[in-house]
Amino acid sequence: xxxxxxxxxxxxxxxxxxxxxxCVRECPVKAIKIIKTQAEVINERCxxxxxxxxxxxxGAKYPLRSIDEVNELLKSDKKIAACIAPSFPAEFxxxxxxxxxVGMIRSLGFDYVAEVAFxxxxxxxxxxxxxxxxxxxxxxxxxxxxxxxxxxxYHPELVSYLAPLASPMLAMTRIMKKKYGNDLKVVxxxxxxxxxxxxxxxxxxxxxxxxxxNLPDQQRALLYSQFQRNHS
Ligand code: SF4
Ligand code: SF4
Numbered sequence: 001x002x003x004x005x006x007x008x009x010x011x012x013x014x015x016x017x018x019x020x021x022x023c024v025r026e027c028p029v030k031a032i033k034i035i036k037t038q039a040e041v042i043n044e045r046c047x048x049x050x051x052x053x054x055x056x057x058x059g060a061k062y063p064l065r066s067i068d069e070v071n072e073l074l075k076s077d078k079k080i081a082a083c084i085a086p087s088f089p090a091e092f093x094x095x096x097x098x099x100x101x102v103g104m105i106r107s108l109g110f111d112y113v114a115e116v117a118f119x120x121x122x123x124x125x126x127x128x129x130x131x132x133x134x135x136x137x138x139x140x141x142x143x144x145x146x147x148x149x150x151x152x153x154y155h156p157e158l159v160s161y162l163a164p165l166a167s168p169m170l171a172m173t174r175i176m177k178k179k180y181g182n183d184l185k186v187v188x189x190x191x192x193x194x195x196x197x198x199x200x201x202x203x204x205x206x207x208x209x210x211x212x213x214n215l216p217d218q219q220r221a222l223l224y225s226q227f228q229r230n231h232s
Contacts, residue, residue, distance in 0.1 A: 006149070006197035009048040009064050010041045016060035023052035023061060029154060047149040048194030063193035067210050070187055073203065074109035078185045081112040083172045085190030086120060091208040104215055105189075112180065116188070119172030126165050139163040145198040169195060173202045 017038050024032045024039055031045035032052060039060070041052070053061045073080055082105050088098070095101045102113045123143075131139055142148050142163045151158045166174070173186045185203040188195060189211050196205040206214075 006043075006048070007064070008041070008043045009046060009193060009197055010050075010052060011062055011064070012038055012040055013060045013062065014038050016058045018058055018060070020058075022055050022057070026051050026055045029150065045153075047146045047153070048197060049146045049150075050193060063207070064196050065210060066196060066204050066206055067214055070204050070206055070210075071214075073185050073187065076185075078183060079111045079180060080109065080185045080187060081114060081176050081180065082110040083114050083116050083119075083169065083176065083186055083188050085169070085188070085208075086115065086117040087191050088189075088208065091191065091212075105211070108214065110187070112176070112184075114172065114176060116168050116172045116190070119170075119175060120168035122175070123165060123168050123171050127163060130163055130165060137161065143167045144192075145194040146192075148198075149194075167198065170199050170201060173199070 019034060019037055019039060021034075021039070024034065028049060028051065029045055029047055031042050031047070032039050033042055034040075041061075050063065053063055084101075084105070088101065092101055095104070105113050127139075127141075138161070140147070140151065140158065140161045140163065142165060145167075148162060151162060169188045169190070173188070176186055177184050187204045187206060188202050189206045189208065191208055193205075193207050195202075198205075
């Protein structure tokens, strides 16, 4: 593995790093090195698993942020779709009904809101066929980009076991572009920042945390009271 294969996914806040070596020890692929008294991520080795962000007690590691790019898209005259990962109910437990979340996302300027669960259903059917045709060898799901990077770059002998199928995110992007036209811009919103490096066909990727940070509290309260009025 000698070349960069995706854009940088994790960064270090230089002023916050105390060079405690925790992230160096905890990185599963030894992608962090102390350079000039800072724990720097070596992008060519990073699989985007997020462990260093989780274990750093100083908040000195942060993932790639895309909110500025998404806001630029929202200001444009393009039609924009938000495709939400199926895990959203686990993240937005404070939103009592999924329709409220749809309203919140629409109020940010998105023209369409769709569930990636639909894409997952489509992909599941393909997996069934693909596994049946694997001569009993089984397959490794290619849905998780961190796993795919890990296998491609650290265990190339397993590449032939990776399912040759699009992820639900990519399948849903293709479905939306087929339905609304290729000019449609698609923003995937999900739990994992590794998705930001998965596919160029997806125009932008936001994490749930980025979405949450972009929803003003007043708007959330307003939508909540509107929802209660409409359903009382
Ligand atoms: S865990 Fe955080 S503070 Fe410790 S070396 Fe890594 S980035 Fe620096
Ligand atoms: S995201 Fe994972 S692979 Fe990348 S530097 Fe952090 S711990 Fe290592």
